[in-house]
Amino acid sequence: MMGMTITEKILAAHAGMDRVEPGQLINVKVDLVLGNDITAPVAIREFDRIGVETVWDRERVVLVPDHFVPNKDIMSAEQAKQLREFARKHRLTNYFEVGRMGVEHCLLPEQGLVGPGDLVIGADSHTCTYGGLGAFSTGVGSTDLAAAMALGETWLKVPESIKFVFNGELPRWVGGKDLILYIIGQIGVDGALYMAMEFTGPAIEALNIDGRMTMANMAIEAGAKNGIVPPDEVTRAYVENRAKRPYTFYQSDPDANYARVIEIDVSKLEPQIAFPHLPENTRPVSEATDVAIDQVVIGSCTNGRLSDLQLAAEVLKGHRVSDNLRLLVIPGTQEIYLQAMKEGLVEQFINAGAAVSTPTCGPCLGGHMGILARGERALATTNRNFVGRMGHPESEVYLCNPAVAAASAVLGRIAAPWEVE
Amino acid sequence: MALQGKAWKFGADVDTDAIIPARYLNTSDPAELAKHCMEDADPEFPNKMQPGDIIVADKNFGCGSSREHAPIAIKAAGVSCVIAKSYARIFYRNAFNIGLPIFECAEAAEAIEEGDEVAVDAARGIVKNLTKNETYQATPVPEFMQQIIDAGGLIDYVAKRLRPTDQA
Numbered sequence: 001m002m003g004m005t006i007t008e009k010i011l012a013a014h015a016g017m018d019r020v021e022p023g024q025l026i027n028v029k030v031d032l033v034l035g036n037d038i039t040a041p042v043a044i045r046e047f048d049r050i051g052v053e054t055v056w057d058r059e060r061v062v063l064v065p066d067h068f069v070p071n072k073d074i075m076s077a078e079q080a081k082q083l084r085e086f087a088r089k090h091r092l093t094n095y096f097e098v099g100r101m102g103v104e105h106c107l108l109p110e111q112g113l114v115g116p117g118d119l120v121i122g123a124d125s126h127t128c129t130y131g132g133l134g135a136f137s138t139g140v141g142s143t144d145l146a147a148a149m150a151l152g153e154t155w156l157k158v159p160e161s162i163k164f165v166f167n168g169e170l171p172r173w174v175g176g177k178d179l180i181l182y183i184i185g186q187i188g189v190d191g192a193l194y195m196a197m198e199f200t201g202p203a204i205e206a207l208n209i210d211g212r213m214t215m216a217n218m219a220i221e222a223g224a225k226n227g228i229v230p231p232d233e234v235t236r237a238y239v240e241n242r243a244k245r246p247y248t249f250y251q252s253d254p255d256a257n258y259a260r261v262i263e264i265d266v267s268k269l270e271p272q273i274a275f276p277h278l279p280e281n282t283r284p285v286s287e288a289t290d291v292a293i294d295q296v297v298i299g300s301c302t303n304g305r306l307s308d309l310q311l312a313a314e315v316l317k318g319h320r321v322s323d324n325l326r327l328l329v330i331p332g333t334q335e336i337y338l339q340a341m342k343e344g345l346v347e348q349f350i351n352a353g354a355a356v357s358t359p360t361c362g363p364c365l366g367g368h369m370g371i372l373a374r375g376e377r378a379l380a381t382t383n384r385n386f387v388g389r390m391g392h393p394e395s396e397v398y399l400c401n402p403a404v405a406a407a408s409a410v411l412g413r414i415a416a417p418w419e420v421e
Numbered sequence: 422m423a424l425q426g427k428a429w430k431f432g433a434d435v436d437t438d439a440i441i442p443a444r445y446l447n448t449s450d451p452a453e454l455a456k457h458c459m460e461d462a463d464p465e466f467p468n469k470m471q472p473g474d475i476i477v478a479d480k481n482f483g484c485g486s487s488r489e490h491a492p493i494a495i496k497a498a499g500v501s502c503v504i505a506k507s508y509a510r511i512f513y514r515n516a517f518n519i520g521l522p523i524f525e526c527a528e529a530a531e532a533i534e535e536g537d538e539v540a541v542d543a544a545r546g547i548v549k550n551l552t553k554n555e556t557y558q559a560t561p562v563p564e565f566m567q568q569i570i571d572a573g574g575l576i577d578y579v580a581k582r583l584r585p586t587d588q589a
């Protein structure tokens with residue numbers, strides 16, 4: 001009998017089956033469900049229609065207001081209030097209030113709420129981030145979230161898998177963001193539609209956990225159902241003292257079946273820039289250095305983690321932000337923010353002329369805290385550069401890694417990190 | 422329900438930010454969302470479309486965020502259904518869950534031109550182009566999705582499962 005991929009093994013285990021095949025529809029038990037201040041209000045409305053007393057497990061329904069908080073206006077305040085009231089009514093143990101919260105996909109792994117081998121669904125498309133820990137996690141809509149809040153189960157179609165093998169040594173300034181942008185550039189924004197993306201190879205083993213989560217985070221940008229990195233000692237070191245529940249390391253069998261295997265040599269790769277208005281419009285940074293920029297954003301569930309801030313600070317060292325642009329730095333969680341303060345990073349950002357904000361999604365989705373005017377251009381460490389994503393429909397967003405973002409903030413245009421060394 | 426109306430054509434990779442920009446997501450009121458349906462793809466769309474009209478798009482319709490506000494905005498605007506070459510997976514699932522009929526049909530997406538009068542036989546997945554007098558066959562709906570539709574949407578499906586004796 002043919003072996004199974006890591007994704008298939010996790011799905012089979014949660015379906016109570018010995019094996020599953022791509023295309024099969026299965027009913028699975030979920031370990032955790034997640035909603036935010038945009039998606040949970042709709043889920044709560046639907047949940048109340050089901051007519052059950054309470055949620056399936058008050059410790060495993062996680063609500064994180066992060067998109068429009070601290071409340072940006074009266075209407076978003078009403079939405080955040082709905083989460084708060086629902087959390088109180090059902091005595092949820094994992095509701096994260098402003099002051100204790102963070103961008104949801106930075107927060108959950110950090111708090112040890114997700115671990116290797118878990119099956120997690122969230123009403124947010126970037127729920128796929130936890131694949132960086134060797135979990136199966138995927139985004140769903142609010143109605144699916146409502147059903148799972150009641151049942152602790154959901155229905156899934158077993159995806160086919162694409163295996164990416166990253167060979168060679170990562171050049172300096174090239175990280176997880178560049179690897180994922182590069183492959184989206186190769187396969188396109190629907191290149192992995194309905195599929196699992198499995199990231200393997202020596203270059204992945206060399207990535208820290210933050211870089212792995214960055215990669216899994218953007219699997220959805222290729223249309224994938226999930227992205228996943230096989231867990232190893234790097235994973236273990238991260239989850240060991242955090243995990244609030246037992247975890248399981250699954251590995252793909254050597255004879256597992258893949259729809260495609262794609263090999264990439266990373267040793268000559270440059271940092272990647274995604275041009276407007278799709279993440280697939282990628283170019284090496286050296287072919288993008290004539291683009292003038294009005295705003296740089298460092299943050300989000302893609303690149304708002306501590307090592308991202310450390311990298312940006314390293315590049316900024318001894319420099320000031322260009323007079324012609326605004327640099328916004330948004331730590332992903334309170335813990336990251338605090339650590340960045342202890343390490344002197346926040347002071348360094350402020351001395352360089354940057355604005356540093358409390359954790360929020362904010363500008364990433366054009367919500368608040370850095371909206372673009374007509375004709376303005378932003379370079380961001382976020383994950384989407386769709387039309388109007390960060391503000392006016394006639395503004396533009398370019399995507400990059402934190403080192404490129406910092407170098408560009410210094411030079412006022414898209415720039416490679418080695419230009420400011 | 423009769424699915425019939427004028428076709429409005431859109432390109433490939435129409436994302437959920439184009440369908441309903443995040444700047445309007447401080448509410449989930451369907452009527453409010455409807456006012457901004459497809460706004461960043463075509464600012465005039467909410468004004469010029471008529472109830473019953475049909476969105477016809479290329480591949481990967483609804484890519485991007487998981488916001489259910491996207492199919493809700495389309496449905497609340499009065500669009501009777503969407504026909505596309507393919508859909509992003511979360512949008513596909515959301516559309517069924519909230520009861521927006523959607524059809525996967527590459528042939529129809531190619532052949533239908535803006536302004537054509539189109540009718541869809543939902544049960545059989547047959548798309549009729551009344552202007553051009555052509556018919557196209559959509560990909561059949563997976564059986565599991567059909568069960569959700571038959572139950573009246575996901576919430577009713579779950580409610581029935583959890584309260585099997587409650588026939589109300």
Ligand code: SF4
Nearest residue numbers: 103300301361364365
């Ligand atoms: S940081 Fe951006 S992509 Fe991530 S959850 Fe928030 S809005 Fe979504």
